[in-house]
Amino acid sequence: MTQTGWGVGKITAVLYPFGAGAMALNVYFASLILSWLGVPVITPLNAILVSLPLGIPATWLFARHIRGLMNKSQTEQ
Template sequence: MKPSPGLFAALYPFGAGAMGVNLFFASLIGSWIGWPVLTPWQAAAGGLVIGLPATYAFACHIVRLIKKADT
């Protein structure tokens, strides 16, 4: 089931923030094998992009839980 725009909008700041932090720490781990470390601004921008599908997936999960609780 598709999440409502309001639910998606409420969850997006948290999803984008979480993805930005994950991306930053992943770049720190990648530095162990020679990859460049992202700046916090680059990680935040990447989090804004990667946060869209992650938030959509989480919002769908929340809708399924609400539907299950209603039955």
């Protein structure tokens, strides 16, 4: 069977802003939780800067999942 529709790379590129934003929230909230243990809280800007590279693998994994669902739906038609 041939794949139709967008590939994983294109899905990743389109969803990257959302993945990086989600990672920024996760990093910032993790720093808030770690503040209970005495670790300093990072600034929101630093959380964004840390999330930029972390958003790539997270979004790629999500794009693979979406592509897998698209492939599955095409075989079940």
